[in-house]
Amino acid sequence: MWYLLTFAIGTIVGSFLNVVIYRSTKEDLKLWDPPHSFCPNCKRKIEWYDNIPVISYILLRGKCRHCGWRIPIRYPIVEISTGVLFLMNRFLIKDTLLFVSSCVIASALIAISLIDLETYLIPDYLNFTVLIFSFVVALRTSFLEHLISFLIVTIMFLILKAMYRDGLGAGDVILAMGIGFLLAPVPSIFAILIASISGILYALIKGKGKMDIKTRIPFGPFLALGGYTLFLISYGMGWL
Structure with missing residues (x-):
């Protein structure tokens, strides 16, 4: 029962994340204004019964009730993915504060x-959310190891930022600092290695096998x- 509730809460959070994602990519929208959900196409308010995570998407057959606009498949995917991650955290983490922090x-x-x-671009408020709650994780596990990891990753990314000013954004550096605080030193290095390889592969695929130093890579998804992934593995294996 508790696991089902955890998944349900995760999908609700995922529904809110869809709002955050959409509004953060639109310069003419604020995060809390308007306070209700609306169809991006016809701008009509979405009522609560059409805003139930996953279920409403299925019942509406992926379309807006008012204008028939096809709702991107990303919406239920984000809701389900968030629910699954919450569920994985519930299975692995018994400490309440750690569980809540890892879900955030x-x-x-x-x-x-x-x-x-x-x-x-990576919004500062999201980056600092990761940084603050990674600090909480560090306090609840092995703070000294996490602090060393944080310092190593911070120095590494500041050097990279100085070397490749256009290739690495300030948001990437702050996110890397958060990841550094989340993990011990060795898992941090592996996480950065995974992110780097994934980012290069993405750039090669996008550039059809061609890549140069000016190629823009959204490094955030790969760092995340x-x-x-290394956080869940580390916690499951007792490395934190």
């Missing part, structure tokens, strides 16, 4: 990934994937 981090990383993919 997972949620922020999902939003960061999709916003960065579309805009090549590498960092959170």
